[in-house]
Amino acid sequence: MKRQIANSFLAVDSVIFGFDGECLRVLLTKRLNEPYLGYWSLPGGLVRVDESTAAAAVRVLEEKTGLKKVYLEQLYTFSDPDRDPRQRIVSVAHYALVRSTDHAIHAGRHTELADWFDLDEKKKLAFDHRKILDLAIERVRGQIRYKPIGFELLPTRFTLTQLQKLYEAILGTALDKRNFRKKILAMNLLEGLEEKEIGVGRKPAQYWRFDKKKYNELTQKGFVFEL
Amino acid sequence: MKRQIANSFLAVDSVIFGFDGECLRVLLTKRLNEPYLGYWSLPGGLVRVDESTAAAAVRVLEEKTGLKKVYLEQLYTFSDPDRDPRQRIVSVAHYALVRSTDHAIHAGRHTELADWFDLDEKKKLAFDHRKILDLAIERVRGQIRYKPIGFELLPTRFTLTQLQKLYEAILGTALDKRNFRKKILAMNLLEGLEEKEIGVGRKPAQYWRFDKKKYNELTQKGFVFEL
DNA sequence: CCAAAAGTGTTGCCGGTACACCCATGG
């Protein structure tokens, strides 16, 4: 009954987060086969025999979205023997943070039907993917407070208002503009750029850039990011 | 060359922490076979075909130490194709916190050579187990601050000094006695017991108990443990 | 000149930290 080809045991599934300026979103793909035909699911694939799961996640992500060099981290390994009705498949779930939700989806459309979904649209997903997604959300909520991962979701050049909107979207709370700016600028991790917004019918905002090098230096000296 | 029996792909390795009253320690087992014959290694074993990795970790832990019902959590999945020189084995690492280091080791001795080691004894371990151990230490250091996992390492009845010693051992810093007590007692999660120490040549200390039920209630209301 | 978002300082409060002495017991 259980046709267990060695490497079909191990899979990766990725929770790919993007930010549209207002909401945090996840990239889902529509299943074209049984089981769960027609359901939305997390993009994933089998791990090859001589590939680490991290490498597999990177590969699958590029296959589905065309994106390379995204922030990718292991989330949790799901191993309930019944999580796939066909046969046992252990899945090492990862989560990814990508900039520019637009770019990702175009590349994905070539192969499969993929789309971005709002997080609070509590759609029913294939397999145990709802559980995986919920865990990923919880993880991102936890990490955003004390790791500067938010910048992975924004263009390299961003305004403080964009950054604040992002934090508000992820944490689900409103933040005070002045306090937010004070705190984030006090860390000295943002480099102010000369350029400003143009063509907006209002006072143009300054652009900023996250100084990853400085962050790494400070971290080694015991500094901890916290917002 | 690669004799890949299906379920031999997946293993669990456990980092089992105990506390001896002074230092945090790990339980290691001595390898009786090649490769790494004679090296110390994390206790581990293969995952059975219809068993989740969590179940496998619980089973292996009981086989090696005789302990049941310990605090056990998934840590990370290690999947470098070359991590085992014989063949590819993906390992889902867990970490466990056990009370009473004495009890654990006796049960273990029946089957294999096992012993507790001080954390800063940077012994060379088999496979990538040093990496796993280091990650586990980091994880415990991070979690002890905002999850009440410390109590899993102490007897159910403990003194505040024991608790403080534990925190100092894990965090690697000295803590102020008065501030420590104030903060932990202010959370209202410790229940003071009538009994006191006996037979010590000094003022006897009061015993306390961690009220897990109250913790769960508070947590649901948004309370977060933090020390 | 109007609409829209950008940008900017001060104050009160709470919580964290620093710090030293008396107490109860066994031997």
Added chain:
DNA sequence: CCATGGGTGTACCGGCAACACTTTTGG
């Protein structure tokens, strides 16, 4: 009566939260 660790209160300081108005641009 001595040694040992148990147990307790206060004062200062810094960081966090609350809060409203002026500025700059495009249309």
